[in-house]
Amino acid sequence: MIKATDLVRPLLPFPELLDRENALRKALAEQVQTRTMSLLERNIQIQKLHSQLLEEERSRLSAAPADASKPPLAVTQWRQSNGESCGRLGGDSGTCY
Incomplete structure (x- = not known):
């Protein structure tokens, strides 16, 4: 997943937010592999952080000068990924990363 999101990184206005998400993704993967976390x-943890990152992005974008261009599709898809349903049993696996 981290390699896949590398393609999106240069398109994001604040790529360090994706870096934070991927750092958590790595840490949690280790916990899942050692069976210390389901x-x-x-x-649920990824979804919570993703929501926080989107809020931080919105806050930063509102403080920046307006950019009238439409974001690339990959950026839109990253923003829509890991919704609240990902934290539920049988969540929407099509958008849960």
């Missing part, structure tokens, strides 16, 4: 718990 996959469902991992999904």
Whole structure:
């Protein structure tokens, strides 16, 4: 997943936010592999951080000069990924990363 999001990174206005998400993704993967955390718990943690990062991005964008261009599709897809349903059993796996 981290390699896949590397393609999106240069398109994001604040790529360090994706870096933070990927750092958590790595840490949680280790916990899932050692069975100290369930996959469902991992999904909840990713979803929470993703929501926080989107809020931080919105805050930064509102403080920056307006850019009228439409974001690339990959950016939109990253923003829409890991929604609240990812933290539920049987979540929407099509957008849960």
